[in-house]
Amino acid sequence: MTTPQSPASAARRIHVSAAVIVDDEGRLLLVRKAGTSAFMQPGGKPETGETPDQTLRRELHEELALTIAPHQMTSLGVFEAAAANEPGFIVVADVFTVEVGSQTPRIGAEIEELRWVTHADAEALEVAPLARENFLPR
Numbered sequence: 027m028t029t030p031q032s033p034a035s036a037a038r039r040i041h042v043s044a045a046v047i048v049d050d051e052g053r054l055l056l057v058r059k060a061g062t063s064a065f066m067q068p069g070g071k072p073e074t075g076e077t078p079d080q081t082l083r084r085e086l087h088e089e090l091a092l093t094i095a096p097h098q099m100t101s102l103g104v105f106e107a108a109a110a111n112e113p114g115f116i117v118v119a120d121v122f123t124v125e126v127g128s129q130t131p132r133i134g135a136e137i138e139e140l141r142w143v144t145h146a147d148a149e150a151l152e153v154a155p156l157a158r159e160n161f162l163p164r
Contacts, residue, residue: 040109043082044069044119044156046102047126052163053142055131056153057089060138064110066154067161068131068140069119078120086124090131090140098125110154119156 044067047055056065070085072078079099086092099122109115131140143151145162153162 038115040071040112040115040117042069042071042117042119043078043085044105044121045082045086045124046121046161047124047131048163049142051142053144053147054157054161054163056141056143056151056157057137058139058141059111059136062111062138064152064154065139065141065143065148065157066110067119067121067157068137079122082120082122082124088135089137091134092124092126092129092131094124094126098127099123105156105160107154107156107159110152110156117154117156121161 046067055068057068058065068086068089069082072081076084079096082099083094086094102121102123105119105121106116109117133140145164148158148162
């Protein structure tokens with residue numbers, strides 16, 4: 027049963043849009059933002075008036091120089107997990123699979139590092155709970 031959230035509990039939730047981008051080898055694309063230690067899926071917070079898919083397309087362009095059309099995205103739903111870089115917060119993510127075609131992601135905006143990661147690779151990395159619990163390839 028769902029109960030109404032108090033203003034305090036609502037304030038502890040961070041809404042984002044996030045991408046599941048997998049290469050031909052089955053590796054998941056993860057990024058690490060400057061000043062952080064955890065790798066996470068590309069994406070970010072919405073600007074005023076944006077829909078979740080618009081947010082993700084903008085973020086992918088800013089962060090990774092990817093130009094994504096709506097037909098290249100498929101919604102996987104809304105997922106929740108502990109926020110990697112903001113202790114005590116829950117991230118609520120609209121998650122989409124994204125087909126990048128022949129485009130190669132390039133570091134931009136606040137991204138410091140990007141990696142294509144297998145489940146085995148992730149054992150040696152700090153990976154955000156959202157990606158680790160739901161989207162790392164098995």
